[in-house]
Amino acid sequence: MLGFTRAQAIGFVAMVAVIIIGPAVLYPVFLMKVLCFALFACAFNLLIGYVGLLSFGHAAYFGMGCYVTAWTAKNLGLSAELAILLGGLTGAGLGAVFGWLAIRRSGIYFAMITLALAQMVYFVCIQAPFTGGEDGIQQVPRPPLFGAISLQSDMAMYWLVAGVFLLGFLLIHRIVHSPFGQVLKAIRENEPRATSLGYRTDDYKWVAFVLSCFLSGIAGGTKALVFGIATLTDVHWTMHGEVVLMALVGGLGTVFGPVAGALILNGMENYLAQFGSWVTVTQGVIFVLCVVAFRRGVIGELAAALRLKL
């Protein structure tokens, strides 16, 4: 089903089990944050891992998703699913324009164009009145799901976040293992050859880019509702740096890698918070270790050791 290998199916069931048992062991709000970032990292991995496009501006789609969801939930009183969907569509809309411009170049030029456009978004967010500048949009209410189911309790919100994450995760998996995904991988391996086989590679890359941005926006919107805030942190390029780190630590081009990476990085940020400046130092050390010692990431190395596809 859905193109899972046997090992992936077992991994998926294990992941679902962890998501169900998780809130009994760990703090639910922390897990919600992990799930939001896991979806964001999976969306990023869709581009870098399967199409080989290194975007440097994913924080823009994530952050604008945050802002739009927060703003519509707070000022228009939209229900939760509509607000999150609007966040996703904002990401997709931005991605459609930025991607259309950026995919005309490849490699470092592609990365720089996406970074430049994302910085423009950041400056717009500093200046635009609706974002609240450096104070951000604060005290966003959690609107009821479908206008009926209250999300005030953390556990109700948790199941919504878990549902959104699993849907996004399965969608990405389906995309990657569809004929469309096969073409994406062909482009990653050898783009001129894919062109010579008759594929319009630019169109494929553009669609993959928009899909990735859409899911980033969804992840951002969900996070805005979890915490009830949307701030400049979400659109800043350092946010993008974190998601790169998550995908890298977990394992690029693996299905479960970004999820593991999100758990590791958020766990560090959360549980090392009392050690002050050591958070950033530890993050740096882990990044160096990852690049030097295990380049395939945690899940990537595990898969290689077990000779499995994870």
Place this chain on the structure above:
Amino acid sequence: MPMSRRALLATAAATALPVRPARAEKPTLKIGVLTDLSGPYKDLAGPGAVDAARMAVEESGLAAKGINIEVLSANHQNKADVGASVAREWYDRDGVDIILEVANSGVALAVAGVTKEKNKVYINSGAATSDLTGAQCNANTIHWVYDTYMLAHSTGAAMVKTGGDSWFLIVADYAFGHALQRDSTDFVQKAGGTVLGAVRYPFPSTTDFSSFLVQGQASGAKVLGLASAGTDVINLIKQAHEFGIKMRIAGLLIFLTDVHSLGLEVSQGLTLTESFYWDLNADTRRFADKFARRQPGRRPTMVHAGVYSSGLHYLKTVGDMGLAQARADGAATVARMKATPTSDDCFGPGSIRADGRKLCPAYLFEVKKPSESKGPWDYYKLLATTPADEAFRPLSASACPLVKA
């Protein structure tokens, strides 16, 4: 001697059992200090703020009454979501009763929202935004040391009275800078001064301020106002020194630690507002000496003083109310704190208004020349004092729903 596996397990279990910590018999109160331990506010708040909270705990005398007080600290990394999730986890899982400090306006507002939701207590000392006691005020939050309105008011109005009656403003082009520009222009004009011009520079990432400084000098104004904060202000002051700008420079948000890192040679003559200076009187010096014993070679900023003073007032209120009652209802504790006059070494006698604004005098300081300074940390001379009841935004102009109701 060989040992059977069963015996080994039994021994292990027997030794493991008493290791579990016995439940604390004493009633416990938990104070969380949420601050910037790694970023730009580390010096002016950071570890010193945690120590200031510990000082307040020691001096409260609650330990002698059989109340156990724990001080927790965490780094919000200047990210609102990290701050909000630490606050949530502290309230939900760790049983924290009060959060102190929280420099950075975005994080501060997020923590205020969480605190209201959980009905706990939150006293901010490090954030600048006057929204904490304005449009976004709530019944669980108190704002202690300063805010943007007070800084602009003191620096703007008091500066005019001491002869600086024509201004030119260099403004960071974002909401915070605009607010400072609007407020200080207003106060300068009300005090009888004039603002000859203003220039906005792109924020962030402007590092070369030469053209803005030259425009300021060409305006012929007596005072150059810096409506900005953080590293931008440091750069502006350094570059103004290098250009030999002959105007009086008024910084709208500068801390003692900024002056310390700039050095007197560069920062001499700078005018700024703070609500606390360690060398103000015998009481503040006593606090500073105690602080220096914990943070050797350092002097407290107004944020450190605020954490100490607010922690002390909270603990005094807890002592009056009884621990169980104070822990049960954050809003009631805050109401009680507002009803009780404050008094401590740092800010002297004071009070807390209905909107959560702590009132204290605002001092206009000038940074000394190197020749006037007697040693390290001897940096300020007092120019003017704005009394507590005039220093902050009047309640009649407040957008706080607590006041309107």
